Amino acid sequence: MFYKMKKVLIITYYWPPAGGPGVQRWLKFVKYLPDFDIQPIVYIPENPTYPLVDTNLLAEVPKEVTILKNKIIEPYAWASMFSKNSTKKISSGIIPAQKKQSFMQKMMLWVRGNLFIPDARALWVKPSISYLSEYIQENNIETIITTGPPHSLHLIGLGLKKKLNVKWIADFRDPWTTIGYHKALKLTKKSAQKHKDLESEVMNSADELIVTSPTTKKEFEAITNKPIHVITNGYDAERIAKLSLDEKFTLAHIGSFLSDRNPQIVWQVLEELINENADFASDFQLKLIGATSQEVLASINDYGLNDYVNNLGYVSHQEAVEHQRKSQVLLLIEIDSEETKSIIPGKVFEYIVSERPIVAVGPQGSDFAEIITGTNTGNFFTYNEKENLKTILQKHYEAYKRNELKAYGVGLQQYSRKNLTQKLSEIIKSL
Numbered sequence: 411m412f413y414k415m416k417k418v419l420i421i422t423y424y425w426p427p428a429g430g431p432g433v434q435r436w437l438k439f440v441k442y443l444p445d446f447d448i449q450p451i452v453y454i455p456e457n458p459t460y461p462l463v464d465t466n467l468l469a470e471v472p473k474e475v476t477i478l479k480n481k482i483i484e485p486y487a488w489a490s491m492f493s494k495n496s497t498k499k500i501s502s503g504i505i506p507a508q509k510k511q512s513f514m515q516k517m518m519l520w521v522r523g524n525l526f527i528p529d530a531r532a533l534w535v536k537p538s539i540s541y542l543s544e545y546i547q548e549n550n551i552e553t554i555i556t557t558g559p560p561h562s563l564h565l566i567g568l569g570l571k572k573k574l575n576v577k578w579i580a581d582f583r584d585p586w587t588t589i590g591y592h593k594a595l596k597l598t599k600k601s602a603q604k605h606k607d608l609e610s611e612v613m614n615s616a617d618e619l620i621v622t623s624p625t626t627k628k629e630f631e632a633i634t635n636k637p638i639h640v641i642t643n644g645y646d647a648e649r650i651a652k653l654s655l656d657e658k659f660t661l662a663h664i665g666s667f668l669s670d671r672n673p674q675i676v677w678q679v680l681e682e683l684i685n686e687n688a689d690f691a692s693d694f695q696l697k698l699i700g701a702t703s704q705e706v707l708a709s710i711n712d713y714g715l716n717d718y719v720n721n722l723g724y725v726s727h728q729e730a731v732e733h734q735r736k737s738q739v740l741l742l743i744e745i746d747s748e749e750t751k752s753i754i755p756g757k758v759f760e761y762i763v764s765e766r767p768i769v770a771v772g773p774q775g776s777d778f779a780e781i782i783t784g785t786n787t788g789n790f791f792t793y794n795e796k797e798n799l800k801t802i803l804q805k806h807y808e809a810y811k812r813n814e815l816k817a818y819g820v821g822l823q824q825y826s827r828k829n830l831t832q833k834l835s836e837i838i839k840s841l
Contacts, residue, residue, distance in 0.1 A: 415444070415447050415448060415449040416447065416448050416449065416552075416553070416838065416839065417448075417449045417451060417549065417550070417551050417552070417553070418443070418448055418449070418450055418451070418551070418553045418554070418555060418838055419451045419452075419453060419542070419545075419546065419551050419553070419554045419555070420436060420439075420440065420450055420451065420452050420453065420554075420555045420557070421453045421538070421542070421554060421555065421556045421557070421563050421566055421567065422436050422452065422453070422454060422556075422557050422563065423454070423455060423458065423531060423558075423560050423562075423563060424436075424460070425437070425452065425454040425471075425477075426464070426465075426467035426468045426470065426471055427460070427463050427464060427465045427467060427468055428458070428460040428462065428463065428464070428467075429460070429462035429463050429464030429467070429724070429726070429727065430461070430462040430464075430666075431643075431665065431755070431756035431757065432559075432583065433464075433467060434643070434727070434756060435557070435581075435583060435643055435756070436452075436557055437467065437470060437471070438644070438646055438827040438831070439827075439830075439831050439834055440452060440471075440472060440475055441470070441472055441646075441827070441831075442827060442828050442831035442832075443831060443834070443835060444472075444474075445828070445831070446831065446832055446835035447835075448835050448838055448839075450475055451475070451476045451478065451549075451551070452475060452476070452477050452478065453478040453479075453480070453538070453542060454477065454478070454479055455479065455480065455481070455482035455531075455534060456479035456480055456481045456482065457481055457482060457484070458482060458484065459484040462701075462724060464726045464727050466726045466727065466728050467727060478541075478542075478545065480534075480537060480538060480541045481537070482531065482533070482534040482537075483533040483534070484530070484531075484533075485526060485530045485533070524595075524596070524597060524598055524601045527601060527604050527605060527608070528560070528561040528562055528565070528586070528605055528608055528609075529559065529560040529561060529562050530560070531560040531562040531563070532562045532565070534562060534566070535562055535565045535566050535569065536569075538566045538569075539566055539569035539570055539573065542554075542566070542570060543570065543573055543574060546570065546574055546576060547574065551576065552576060552577055552841075553576065553577040553578075553579070553838055553841055554567055554570055554576050554577070554578050554579070555567075555578075555579045555580075555581060555838075556578070556579075556580050556581065557581040557582075557583060558580075558581070558582060558583065558584075558586075559583065559584055559586075559589075561586050561608075561609075561612075564580050564612040564616075565608065565612070567580055567612070567616065568611065568612055568615055568616075571615055571616070572615075577617050577841040578615070578616045578617050578618075579616065579617065579618045579619070579620060579837065579838070579841070580612055580613070580616040580618075580619050580620070581619075581620040582619065582620065582621050582622070582626065582630075583622055583643075584622075584753070585626055585629065585749075585752060586605065586609045587602075587605050587606055587609050588629060588749050588752075589749065609633065610633055610634070613630060613633050613634040613636060614633075614634045614635075614636065616636060617636070617637075617841055618636065618637050618638075618639065618837055618841065619634070619636055619637065619638045619639070620638075620639050620640075620641050620834070620837070621638060621639070621640055621641075622640070622641065622642050622643060622754055623640065623642065623752045623753070623754045623777040623778075624640055624752075624777055625751050625752035625775075625777050626640075626752040627640050629752065639833070639837055641830055641833050641834055642754055642759070642781075642825060642830065643754065643756040643758075643759055643830075644759045644825040644826055644827045644829075644830045645759040645760050645762070645763045645822075645825055645826060645827065646826070646827040647826075653732060653735050653736045654736070655736055655737075655738060656695070656697075656736050656737055656738055658693055658694065658695040658738075659690070659693040659694050659695065659738050659739075659806075659807055659810050660695045660696075660697050660720075660736075660737045660738045660739070661680075661694070661695070661696050661697065661737070661738070661739045661740075661741050661769070661803075662696075662697035662698075662699060662733055662734070662737035662738075662739070662740055662741060663696075663697070663698055663699065663700070663740075663741040663742075663743065664699045664700060664730050664733060664734060664740070664757055664761075665699075665700045665730075665755065665757050666700050666701045666702075667698060667700065667701070667702040667703060667706045667743070668703055668706075668745070669703040669704075669705040669706065670745045670747075671706070671743050671744065671745050672703075672705055672706045672709050673743045673771050673793070674709065675771060675791075675793055675794075675795075675796050675799060676741070676743070676771060676799070677709055677710060677712075677713040677715060678713065678796060679796060679799050679800045679803060680694070680696070680713070680715055680718075680803075681713045681714055681715065682800065683800065683803060683804065683807075684714075684715075684718070689811075690807055691718075693807070693810075693811075694718055695718055695719075695720055696710070696715060696718050696719050696720070697720045697722065697733065697737060698719060698720070698721045698722065698723075699722045699723075699724075699725055699729075699730055699733050700723070700724055700725075700730070701723070701724055702721065702723075707721075730760075731760060731764075734757075734760055734761060734764040734766065735764050735765070735766070737766055738766065738806070738810050738815055739766060739767055739768075739769055739803075739806050739815075740761050740764065740766050740767070740768045740769070740788070741768075741769055741770075742755065742757070742758065742761060742768055742769070742770040742771070742772075742778070742782075742788075743770075743771050743772070744770075744771070744772035744773065744776060744778065745772075745773075746772065746773050746792075746793045747773060748773065750772065750773055750776070751772075751773050751775050751776050751777060752777055753776075753777075753778070754777050754778045754781065755778065758778050758781055758782070759781075759825050761787070761788075762781070762782070762785050762787040762788075762817075762819055762822055762825070763819065763822055764817075765816055765817050765818075765819070766816070766817055767787070767788050767789075767806060767815065767816070767817045768782055768787050768788025768789070768817070769788060769789060769791075769799070769802060769803065769806075770782050770788055770789065770790045770791065771790075771791050771792070771793065771799070772790065772792070772793075773792065773793070774792050776790070778790075781825075784821065785819045785820055785821055785822055786817070786818060786819055786820045787817045787819045788817065789802050
């Protein structure tokens, strides 16, 4: 008997060749949805301005998936004519500290926050509603999914819901008005309220909401009574040959190192270990892989660590995973604030299957702390646990000298991309 797969239209901005963590979540869901009798159709911009590009990811797009494209007007493309470097940093989330912002950066942040609500992709909303309305009706699509940020894509879902009354799932990879950079946008009172109003309308109009952390779920429950599901990011089976570990005692941070994520506690501990132990100083290397803010680099210099830094910049996802597997210890940092407790960085899940011990620093009550400690893959520290952090780094160094440094994870399968996609498929089928 022939079984007809259920169609679902996925509306996303980030898609290969976009690089960075934003693209991974839905690229992998699309990969595995057909295994659960769901046919994904993906809608993306035809001419996007991606701050990071990784052409290697194009090979991971399933050949059988239908990709719809529609032109987008990108303000960041205009802004780059005035300041390409500032535009690239701001569009990728690297916002300089207030006192170090140039006039151009201040102006760009004000324009971004007050003229383009909820974000710089707002001009794609109306054309997308028009284009997709016709496609949805012609192809008998009953369910759509929007994923943000950019949260403008949820306004596309809102428009299609009002126009066609399709079933709509809104996926929030990050929160909307409580995300760390939101308060840096120099919002007027009126603009801030407009963000709040749109956030509430989206959450109360969608049929189901998906979030990536328990804390975000609790936060959203204060705004809506709609069903909210937690589906974290995850890891996929990477085809990487067994790699030799770095000869140096490498402490590797992989991913964007934002200005507000600057962990003075780590630099203090490393400075002390280097000054107190000549062997540690000889063996140690700090690896930075990904875009790193000038404020972080300046702090590293202030603590006398420049000679120990290997700053590799942005690399492909494949290379990043290789460095995860080769590094002696993996460093994970989150901003020390109430708003960031809900953030579970996507790299956490690749970290936990790397077999390398994780050293994580973040605010008390962080959702990602439970994942790391619960899987026995590392240690978590708050920003006032300097001596405990120092003790663990010393122990890791001693294990490195004995060639015994390794993490032994447990319960990792729950975070596999295929298992997470099964959870998603059950939500889609329930509508």
